[in-house]
Amino acid sequence: MDLIGTTRLIIWINQFDPFVQANDAAADIWQHSMEPITYDEAEAAVVAHYRANPGQQAQPGSILKRALNARASQEASTRAIEVPKTRRELEAQDGKIQRSWRQRNPEEWDRLMEQGRQERINDLKARGRI
Incomplete structure (x- = not known):
């Protein structure tokens, strides 16, 4: 997520939880944590955080961890649906069957x-x- 998306996320969180400060220092700290995820993933993680922990302030590390866990869970469920290749279909490292x-x-x-x-x-x- 870029700095604009991070700032937007902080302001969005601040509207619900005034203890999450919306200033330049907070934007820098949150930006470094939110970099590997998208805005939508972060927003969903914030909603899940406040749903599971009412009254507990959102922290960048916990939101990142929750978003990455949700992403891993989604990817695992997608992989579970895919039909595995048969042994003959697997390719060797040299590209040959x-x-x-x-x-x-x-x-x-x-x-x-x-x-x-x-x-x-x-x-x-x-x-x-x-």
């Missing part, structure tokens, strides 16, 4: 499968099952 070991090494897979088949046949012959 992740593939299984078998897809990356088809010749080695075939060689090991044949080796296992031969070992099984030899085992069955040794037991007299073939």
Whole structure:
């Protein structure tokens, strides 16, 4: 939030709670705290603060914390609604689709499968099952 939005927020809070001062020093202090959030997030956090703590003065740190918690909660609920990607859809860091070991090494897979088949046949012959 910029300085104009912060000043607007302080004046808005001051209209309800006269203990929150609307002066240059307060604007500077609130500005540094409110920088990572938007005006709407700050306003909602102030309303939630006074709803949960009637008679307790709003502090920039508590409003920031409440706004960031609300943002995190909103983002988490949005992520919970999204359909997760399947393993094949996930991309590796190099931008290629992740593939299984078998897809990356088809010749080695075939060689090991044949080796296992031969070992099984030899085992069955040794037991007299073939």
